[in-house]
Amino acid sequence: EAGVVQSPRYKIIEKKQPVAFWCNPISGHNTLYWYLQNLGQGPELLIRYENEEAVDDSQLPKDRFSAERLKGVDSTLKIQPAELGDSAVYLCASSTELGELFFGEGSRLTVL
Amino acid sequence: TQLLEQSPQFLSIQEGENLTVYCNSSSVFSSLQWYRQEPGEGPVLLVTVVTGGEVKKLKRLTFQFGDARKDSSLHITAAQPGDTGLYLCAGALGAGSYQLTFGKGTKLSVIP
Numbered sequence: 001e002a003g004v005v006q007s008p009r010y011k012i013i014e015k016k017q018p019v020a021f022w023c024n025p026i027s028g029h030n031t032l033y034w035y036l037q038n039l040g041q042g043p044e045l046l047i048r049y050e051n052e053e054a055v056d057d058s059q060l061p062k063d064r065f066s067a068e069r070l071k072g073v074d075s076t077l078k079i080q081p082a083e084l085g086d087s088a089v090y091l092c093a094s095s096t097e098l099g100e101l102f103f104g105e106g107s108r109l110t111v112l
Numbered sequence: 113t114q115l116l117e118q119s120p121q122f123l124s125i126q127e128g129e130n131l132t133v134y135c136n137s138s139s140v141f142s143s144l145q146w147y148r149q150e151p152g153e154g155p156v157l158l159v160t161v162v163t164g165g166e167v168k169k170l171k172r173l174t175f176q177f178g179d180a181r182k183d184s185s186l187h188i189t190a191a192q193p194g195d196t197g198l199y200l201c202a203g204a205l206g207a208g209s210y211q212l213t214f215g216k217g218t219k220l221s222v223i224p
Contacts, residue, residue: 004154035214042116042200042214043155056211091154099204100145101212103154 002026006092006104014112018080021107025073025094032069033101034077035091043091049075079109087111115139116203116215124221128190133218135201136183142204144184145212146175149198191222 005024013019025032030051035043046065048056051072060067064083069075079086089108093101117136125131135144143162147155159168161177161184168175172195174187188195198219202212 040216040219042118042202042216044214045211048211093154098160099143099212100157100160101147101155101202102157105152105154 004092004094004102004104006090006107008107009105010108010110012110012112013082015084016081018078019082019109020076020078021090021092021109023075023077023092023104025075025092026102029094029096029102030072031095031099032075033093033095034067034075035093035103037089037091037106039088046077046090082109082111084111115213116201118199118201118215118218120218121216122219122221124223125191127193127222127224130187130189131191131220132185132187133199133220134183134185135203135215137203138182139203139205140181142181142206144177144181144204145202146184146186147200147202149200149217150196155198155200188220191220193222193224196220196222 007022032049034046037043047060047067049069052069067077087110089106091103091106093103095101119134145160146158149155159175164179164181166177172189176185198217200214200217202214
């Protein structure tokens with residue numbers, strides 16, 4: 001069974017540029033998460049989807065971050081414009097009905 | 113204020129030694145999960161504990177959930193270099209909650 005797939009693995013951009021990350025969850029997992037992980041820290045939730053509905057986006061900085069999950073499968077996370085402080089690893093995860101998370105390898109963003 | 117406090121933050125031990133890492137909170141969790149994350153990878157689920165006082169074993173790893181469901185420990189017997197990684201605990205608040213809060217993790221290095 002394929003795991004959670006994320007792309008790109010690495011992205012280097014200059015500040016004020018836009019960037020987008022893509023996630024394909026495990027087939028059949030209705031719940032999808034985007035987490036942000038800074039170096040040496042645990043993951044912090046940005047947004048959680050149940051199918052195509054964003055049920056928890058309270059921690060998403062909505063002035064520059066946006067996300068969508070069209071058709072309740074793949075999801076994209078966008079940052080526009082990026083700031084230096086956005087440099088981090090962006091993790092996508094999907095979960096079973098038991099709430100056990102399966103993570104992708106992450107997308108490492110460097111903002112110069 | 114961090115909801116989940118993990119200790120120690122860093123741990124470096126020799127191969128063959130035993131160790132225990134802790135995950136503490138003032139909040140009561142409906143369940144608690146432990147993940148291991150290797151550099152450049154996403155976290156991988158090790159175990160989920162649900163019942164207060166529950167003990168689960170996974171080969172050389174022993175996980176315990178506190179009686180009050182506010183804390184947990186992970187004990188590794190005869191550590192191996194392959195155990196090296198970041199150990200994260202994550203707690204779910206409320207029954208059926210899909211929202212996990214992660215601790216900052218314990219970074220373990222096992223020296224051959």
